[in-house]
Amino acid sequence: MYDNYSAVLYGTIYKIVRSEEMADEVTQDCFMKVWNKIGDYDKRKGRLFTWMINIARNMAIDKTRSKEFHQKNKSEEIEDHVSIQDVDYSDKNKPEYIGVKDMLDTLNREQKQLLELMYFKGYSQSEIAEEFNIPLGTVKTRIRSAIIKLRGLF
Amino acid sequence: MNIQEYISSGILEAYVLGTLTEEENEQVSKQIDAYPELAKEVEAIEQALYHYAQAHSINPPISLKEKLLIKIDEQEGKVVKLPVQKKSVAYYLAAASIVVALFSSSFAIYFWNKWKHAEEQILAMEQDNATMAQNLNLVNEKLQVEVKTREQYIASLKTDLSIALDTSTNFIELKGLPLSPTASAMVLWNSNSHDVFIDVKNLPAPPPDKQYQLWALHNGQPIDAGVFDVTDSINLQRVKNIEAAQAFAVTLEKKGGVPSPTMDAMYLLGKL
Numbered sequence: 001m002y003d004n005y006s007a008v009l010y011g012t013i014y015k016i017v018r019s020e021e022m023a024d025e026v027t028q029d030c031f032m033k034v035w036n037k038i039g040d041y042d043k044r045k046g047r048l049f050t051w052m053i054n055i056a057r058n059m060a061i062d063k064t065r066s067k068e069f070h071q072k073n074k075s076e077e078i079e080d081h082v083s084i085q086d087v088d089y090s091d092k093n094k095p096e097y098i099g100v101k102d103m104l105d106t107l108n109r110e111q112k113q114l115l116e117l118m119y120f121k122g123y124s125q126s127e128i129a130e131e132f133n134i135p136l137g138t139v140k141t142r143i144r145s146a147i148i149k150l151r152g153l154f
Numbered sequence: 155m156n157i158q159e160y161i162s163s164g165i166l167e168a169y170v171l172g173t174l175t176e177e178e179n180e181q182v183s184k185q186i187d188a189y190p191e192l193a194k195e196v197e198a199i200e201q202a203l204y205h206y207a208q209a210h211s212i213n214p215p216i217s218l219k220e221k222l223l224i225k226i227d228e229q230e231g232k233v234v235k236l237p238v239q240k241k242s243v244a245y246y247l248a249a250a251s252i253v254v255a256l257f258s259s260s261f262a263i264y265f266w267n268k269w270k271h272a273e274e275q276i277l278a279m280e281q282d283n284a285t286m287a288q289n290l291n292l293v294n295e296k297l298q299v300e301v302k303t304r305e306q307y308i309a310s311l312k313t314d315l316s317i318a319l320d321t322s323t324n325f326i327e328l329k330g331l332p333l334s335p336t337a338s339a340m341v342l343w344n345s346n347s348h349d350v351f352i353d354v355k356n357l358p359a360p361p362p363d364k365q366y367q368l369w370a371l372h373n374g375q376p377i378d379a380g381v382f383d384v385t386d387s388i389n390l391q392r393v394k395n396i397e398a399a400q401a402f403a404v405t406l407e408k409k410g411g412v413p414s415p416t417m418d419a420m421y422l423l424g425k426l
Contacts, residue, residue, distance in 0.1 A: 002219055008207050010214035020215075027214055028222050035226060045183055046170065050200045053207055054172040104209055115206065124173040125164070140164030147167050150202040 002031065005049070009056045016060035016120050017069070026063055030056045061122035106153065111146035118143065157191050166192065170199045314351075314390045322346035326402050328424035334358055339422050341368070341402045342390065348397050351390035352382055357421065359384055360406060367407045369415050370399035381411040401425040 009030060014023040034052055041051050063069055104112065117123040125143065129136040160166075168174050169182045186192045317323055328339040339354040352368055360366060368379040379402070380393035404422040405415045 002222065006219070007211040007213045010218070011210040011212035012207050014212055015210050024215065024218055024221075027218060028225060031222050032225060032229070036229075044187065046196060047200050047204070049204055050170060053203075058172065104206075118171055118173065119203075119206065122173075125168055140168075141162075143167055144162065144164040147199055147202050150206055151198055153202075153205070 013060040326424045328422035348395040365409045367411045369403045370396040371401040
């Protein structure tokens with residue numbers, strides 16, 4: 001299980017916490033949690049992967065909201081903002097996903113932003129609506145169309 | 155419920171992303187159980203987001219796996235030791251009976267397979283036996299035919315010998331005439347029983363529509379002594395009985411023989 005899922009979980013966690021040290025820690029905690037809670041997983045409610053990645057995302061997002069994160073980040077804020085957006089994934093990626101980043105570029109700016117907000121920042125639909133001052137219905141429709149576009153890509 | 159409307163409301167996406175409240179989650183779960191179309195849609199959304207996450211894959215440092223394994227070992231070490239002491243006799247009995255059941259069923263399967271295999275082997279052997287018996291019968295029949303042929307041959311040789319040893323038997327050597335100078339024949343004529351036999355050598359094989367005919371000459375008159383075939387083996391062929399003769403001759407005639415000989419087709423001639 002570790003070999004199958006560690007890269008995607010680690011990648012997602014890293015994208016959220018933006019530090020190797022913290023990604024290490026959260027990934028470990030995440031696998032421990034998965035290991036201990038595997039009995040809670042209900043096949044009828046979706047794939048194992050969805051269950052695991054949601055645990056990982058929640059733990060990572062919780063981390064970004066913690067005190068520790070904010071203290072640490074303050075000092076690194078300047079360099080982070082330069083580097084994060086352009087982390088070179090292609091070196092570390094699995095070969096079959098090289099080029100996938102390019103595929104994601106076919107999403108428009110707004111769709112990319114929406115997905116990132118929801119997936120990596122943990123925004124709910126209503127939080128996005130408030131933050132950007134768009135009607136909730138519109139947010140829902142846009143997210144849906146972004147995911148539909150994703151479905152078409154693979 | 156309008157399924158299309160439900161799908162396009164975007165609630166399924168929020169469900170997969172895990173941004174719904176516990177209560178909402180339960181409701182969506184129920185709907186998915188009830189409508190296969192919804193399950194299909196959720197599956198597609200999961201697939202899309204799976205690829206989205208894969209697109210961000212990064213291999214973690216190798217050390218992470220080791221750290222994790224150590225952590226799990228530590229934890230399992232703690233957790234496992236406690237329940238060990240609590241295991242009752244019933245627990246061990248249950249465990250033992252499961253082991254016994256597993257063993258006995260695997261033995262059953264093993265022996266069943268063996269038995270099945272043995273049955274197949276027996277069937278194959280039975281078939282082999284039948285084939286062998288058949289072959290043996292064929293050989294037997296062939297042997298019997300052979301034995302019969304040989305017995306007949308020996309019997310005919312005995313007859314020939316007894317004829318040759320009979321004191322009343324006359325041996326008349328027939329010599330080749332210009333039509334077949336190398337040919338010869340021996341005619342055995344018993345003056346007592348009047349039996350006549352002939353054995354020819356080097357006589358050319360007759361055309362299919364013709365046969366050789368033996369004549370006895372008595373007082374200058376040819377008497378039909380019957381037709382005979384040219385064979386490879388040394389075998390006396392019995393022809394018609396002759397009461398009296400001074401000479402024998404062989405002519406080539408049409409198949410079945412003729413009443414009087416064709417003089418210019420005479421191949422062999424011999425006098426007593």
